[in-house]
Amino acid sequence: MNRFLKMVVLPLVCLLSACSNALDNILFNLVPHPQEPQERQYNIRQVEFVNPIDGTLLAGELTYPAEGESFPAVVLISGHESGAPPASRNDEIAGHQYFLVISHLLTQRGYAVLRYDNRGVGDSTGDYMTASDNEFSADAAAALKWLRENSNIRLTSSGFLGHSQGGIKALLAAEIEHPDFIISLAGISVETTAQAVVRQNQEINRANGIPQSLSDLQAKELKDIFEILRISSTKEQAQSLLREYTLNAGITDADHIQNVVDQFGSNWWFTEAHRDIKPLIKKYRGPILALFGSKDLLVSAAINEAPTRHLLRHPQSEVHTFDNLNHLFQTAKKGTGPQEYWEIETTIEEYVIEKIDDWTKSISSMP
Numbered sequence: 001m002n003r004f005l006k007m008v009v010l011p012l013v014c015l016l017s018a019c020s021n022a023l024d025n026i027l028f029n030l031v032p033h034p035q036e037p038q039e040r041q042y043n044i045r046q047v048e049f050v051n052p053i054d055g056t057l058l059a060g061e062l063t064y065p066a067e068g069e070s071f072p073a074v075v076l077i078s079g080h081e082s083g084a085p086p087a088s089r090n091d092e093i094a095g096h097q098y099f100l101v102i103s104h105l106l107t108q109r110g111y112a113v114l115r116y117d118n119r120g121v122g123d124s125t126g127d128y129m130t131a132s133d134n135e136f137s138a139d140a141a142a143a144l145k146w147l148r149e150n151s152n153i154r155l156t157s158s159g160f161l162g163h164s165q166g167g168i169k170a171l172l173a174a175e176i177e178h179p180d181f182i183i184s185l186a187g188i189s190v191e192t193t194a195q196a197v198v199r200q201n202q203e204i205n206r207a208n209g210i211p212q213s214l215s216d217l218q219a220k221e222l223k224d225i226f227e228i229l230r231i232s233s234t235k236e237q238a239q240s241l242l243r244e245y246t247l248n249a250g251i252t253d254a255d256h257i258q259n260v261v262d263q264f265g266s267n268w269w270f271t272e273a274h275r276d277i278k279p280l281i282k283k284y285r286g287p288i289l290a291l292f293g294s295k296d297l298l299v300s301a302a303i304n305e306a307p308t309r310h311l312l313r314h315p316q317s318e319v320h321t322f323d324n325l326n327h328l329f330q331t332a333k334k335g336t337g338p339q340e341y342w343e344i345e346t347t348i349e350e351y352v353i354e355k356i357d358d359w360t361k362s363i364s365s366m367p
Helices: 009-017 022-028 098-108 133-150 165-174 193-207 212-231 235-248 254-264 267-273 277-283 301-311 350-364
Strands: 043-050 057-064 070-077 112-116 154-163 182-185 288-293 318-322
Touching: 043 133, 057 098, 057 133, 070 098, 070 133, 070 165, 070 350, 098 112, 098 154, 098 350, 112 133, 133 154, 133 165, 133 267, 154 165, 154 350, 165 182, 165 277, 182 350, 193 212, 193 267, 212 235, 212 254, 212 267, 235 254, 235 267, 277 301, 288 301, 288 350, 301 318, 318 350
Parallel strands: 070 112, 070 154, 154 182, 182 288, 288 318
Antiparallel strands: 043 057, 057 112
């Protein structure tokens, strides 16, 4: 038990967010990223909008074609980062400017795209580390409302595009500001967050050659931690039980104990431990495009594709798995995460963008 808890924080940061630390970013940035735009020959506007629920000011960038009178539009929603520097409007992952590339490719295809700094990041106010997906989804809803009402752009349709946990945030945001569509990149999952993290840990350990005995120990302790969160009625109770559990595991370092309590006793983890995603999918009645990669070990296509298809209600919803693509929709050998993302020059395969384009424009043309 001791061995895992002494390194519990860093592995889960990477599993949840595909993050990288500062040293890694220096190495990652040595790899060329040919899809990053050198010139952006379209309209670019720096914008601000307010989450009316708590007054948080969000800052971002709106891009749209230089020619044309009306466009389909998307708000980009990033995944979750636990303990790592949270995502700016460009959503930096392993040296890739993920959302910058996606917004560039979509804008070139005729879209208005709004991406923004998460609360507490860049020019946005608020506190990322104390927020849950309830706050993050309200931010996304505020972004879509601003895009519809204050951008002065004529929109043929408008919706959310969420990556990873951003797909779940999109479903939550839809309860506040109803989108015309939702696009989920490796996001909609019929697993609970706790189930997904346990499985991710085991599969990535296996792909990286970690001994099965250690992987099993980690899985057991993760399940113990998530059970503590599940049975706790308040965040404070969860923090107390987590501290007790860590002490019983033989951890004596006060800073490490506090790290475990701070991470798993956060608003985000406590909220997610009590969230069931399936009712959210059932509740949303609009069209959803749910995309997965067959080499994604974080959000498993094998586990999620068929059940997600069964849950979707709208006749124009679609679920599709791309062969040999990882969590970022890069062509991959293993799909193990950041240690592989940075080696790949491509940020996202452009045929994924083409799929999004074809589907979204078919929704836009509906009578």
